[in-house]
Amino acid sequence: MSRLEETQLPGVGVRYDFHTGQGQRVGVVHHLTGRKEVFFCGPEDPDGATAAINLSDDDSRALVDALGGSQVVSNLTHLKQQIEGLAIDWLEIPNSSPFAGHPLGDAHIRTRTGVSVVAVVRDETPFPAPGPDFQLEAGDTMVVVGTSEGITETAEIMRSG
Amino acid sequence: MHGSALFFLELGGVILLLGLLGRLSARFGLSPIPLYLLGGLAFGHGGLIPVVTSETFIETGATLGVVLLLLMLGLEYTGAELVASLRTTTRAGIVDLVANFVPGFLLGLAFGLGFLPSLFLGGVTYISSSGVVAKLLEDLGWTGNRETPAVLSLLVFEDLAMAVILPILGALALGGTLLGTVASVLAALAAVGLILLGATRQSARFSRWVFSASDEFNLLTLLGVTLVVAGFAEQLSVSAGVGAFLVGIGVSGEAAHRAKRFLEPLRDLFAAMFFVFFGLTTDPAVLIGAALPIAVLAVVTGLSKYYTGKWAAKRVGIGERGQARAGSALIARGEFSIIIAGLGASAAGDDRLPAVAAGYVIVMATAGPIAARFAGRQKSKTPISPIPERAPVG
Numbered sequence: 001m002s003r004l005e006e007t008q009l010p011g012v013g014v015r016y017d018f019h020t021g022q023g024q025r026v027g028v029v030h031h032l033t034g035r036k037e038v039f040f041c042g043p044e045d046p047d048g049a050t051a052a053i054n055l056s057d058d059d060s061r062a063l064v065d066a067l068g069g070s071q072v073v074s075n076l077t078h079l080k081q082q083i084e085g086l087a088i089d090w091l092e093i094p095n096s097s098p099f100a101g102h103p104l105g106d107a108h109i110r111t112r113t114g115v116s117v118v119a120v121v122r123d124e125t126p127f128p129a130p131g132p133d134f135q136l137e138a139g140d141t142m143v144v145v146g147t148s149e150g151i152t153e154t155a156e157i158m159r160s161g
Numbered sequence: 162m163h164g165s166a167l168f169f170l171e172l173g174g175v176i177l178l179l180g181l182l183g184r185l186s187a188r189f190g191l192s193p194i195p196l197y198l199l200g201g202l203a204f205g206h207g208g209l210i211p212v213v214t215s216e217t218f219i220e221t222g223a224t225l226g227v228v229l230l231l232l233m234l235g236l237e238y239t240g241a242e243l244v245a246s247l248r249t250t251t252r253a254g255i256v257d258l259v260a261n262f263v264p265g266f267l268l269g270l271a272f273g274l275g276f277l278p279s280l281f282l283g284g285v286t287y288i289s290s291s292g293v294v295a296k297l298l299e300d301l302g303w304t305g306n307r308e309t310p311a312v313l314s315l316l317v318f319e320d321l322a323m324a325v326i327l328p329i330l331g332a333l334a335l336g337g338t339l340l341g342t343v344a345s346v347l348a349a350l351a352a353v354g355l356i357l358l359g360a361t362r363q364s365a366r367f368s369r370w371v372f373s374a375s376d377e378f379n380l381l382t383l384l385g386v387t388l389v390v391a392g393f394a395e396q397l398s399v400s401a402g403v404g405a406f407l408v409g410i411g412v413s414g415e416a417a418h419r420a421k422r423f424l425e426p427l428r429d430l431f432a433a434m435f436f437v438f439f440g441l442t443t444d445p446a447v448l449i450g451a452a453l454p455i456a457v458l459a460v461v462t463g464l465s466k467y468y469t470g471k472w473a474a475k476r477v478g479i480g481e482r483g484q485a486r487a488g489s490a491l492i493a494r495g496e497f498s499i500i501i502a503g504l505g506a507s508a509a510g511d512d513r514l515p516a517v518a519a520g521y522v523i524v525m526a527t528a529g530p531i532a533a534r535f536a537g538r539q540k541s542k543t544p545i546s547p548i549p550e551r552a553p554v555g
Contacts, residue, residue, distance in 0.1 A: 008242060010246055011242075015305060033418075048303070
């Protein structure tokens with residue numbers, strides 16, 4: 001794995017950066033305000049950022065997902081020890097749920113809440129890592145991982161769409 | 162006209178003008194400070210439209226402005242960050258202090274300002290504007306740059322140095338016997354050290370104590386504590402602003418984050434009043450008469466600051482372009498130079514010091530960002546891709 005360097009920026013926040021396999025410097029500035037700034041440097045001037053984009057919390061989650069959020073699941077036990085605020089929960093799909101009888105992908109849980117569905121348990125039988133095509137049924141229990149807010153939102157989505 | 166009607170008209174007129182001037186400077190991507198000062202000059206003694214009724218209020222507002230500016234500055238930093246910065250930047254920080262304090266002091270003497278005002282002038286030319294520089298780094302997208310930590314730690318060092326220099330200057334200004342002066346300098350420094358120690362050690366407990374669930378009560382508690390500490394600091398001739406700065410350092414974490422949110426509008430209002438008041442009390446005729454010293458100061462300390470920044474960046478292995486960016490980013494002087502000049506004006510009783518400082522800051526707060534933009538433009542626009550294929554590093 002590339003070596004991630006952490007640099008304190010007093011009054012601004014924290015900078016994390018690393019060199020890609022091709023030698024380009026890429027990094028993220030976590031501003032104290034919560035904004036995240038992703039920047040990269042051209043080979044001409046390795047000190048200065050060529051371009052930067054600002055991301056809100058939601059944007060960051062979307063980007064992480066796009067980069068391969070499923071890694072979160074495979075590293076779950078590892079992360080659980082490291083990251084405060086990461087929660088696991090078991091959500092039952094009520095009879096009235098608009099997604100009962102529909103594929104899991106229709107709920108767009110990860111895009112909307114950042115929460116990952118790790119497994120679905122049906123009648124004591126676990127279905128690990130269900131894909132978007134997985135047909136949900138009323139009474140199923142979803143095992144979900146994410147922030148506690150995200151999980152609350154997910155429960156709301158499963159209840160009323 | 163009715164007294165309070167006149168008061169509203171005057172104060173409203175001043176604030177409205179500040180709003181319009183601020184917009185104008187934002188359009189050109191410049192700091193509003195020079196225009197605030199010019200606005201004050203226009204309204205002041207010997208200016209175009211002298212303000213009479215609301216001047217006492219603006220004066221009180223200006224005093225609060227200093228306290229709020231420094232409280233907000235303190236909130237930006239935690240004690241741990243200050244200690245870490247001190248460790249890594251002591252040498253660069255001292256070079257910065259010598260290279261930018263001494264020219265101001267010597268030129269002050271050369272212009273016949275007298276010993277004490279010249280010392281204050283050294284402080285004016287020494288300290289870069291954290292506000293203007295931080296805004297500049299953000300606007301130009303330099304936050305992620307590799308030279309930026311060097312720039313920021315120099316700013317931190319300067320801010321901390323100011324907390325030490327102001328009490329010393331204050332004690333010197335009191336005058337008296339040599340022994341008495343040494344005693345009051347030591348007392349002031351001991352007070353600073355004590356509050357700083359308390360602020361770093363008890364930061365978490367203090368932050369919890371100050372903060373309740375309601376923003377309203379937070380505001381009142383924090384402002385109250387700050388003003389009380391500022392009052393004691395002033396009494397010990399540490400200067401109220403330094404007291405407020407130290408309180409700000411003591412508040413950290415989520416508490417500091419929230420405090421910044423609700424203090425910012427207050428700071429903006431009263432800091433603007435502070436700049437206007439400084440302009441109000443400065444005689445434009447004296448400023449115009451001091452044009453030559455101001456120009457010499459601007460050129461000399463502009464260059465000294467540029468080369469300090471360049472050197473500090475080179476020390477940590479930054480390339481040519483990054484060095485130029487670091488040097489030019491630091492040129493801007495602003496709010497803290499004016500604060501130092503304000504203290505100097507009341508302590509040293511010389512009307513040329515504030516005039517020189519006002520003119521100097523008007524030049525530097527404008528020239529700094531322009532120089533930085535110019536240094537940034539030197540960068541050739543390289544396309545992000547294609548990237549030349551290289552063997553993987555590491």
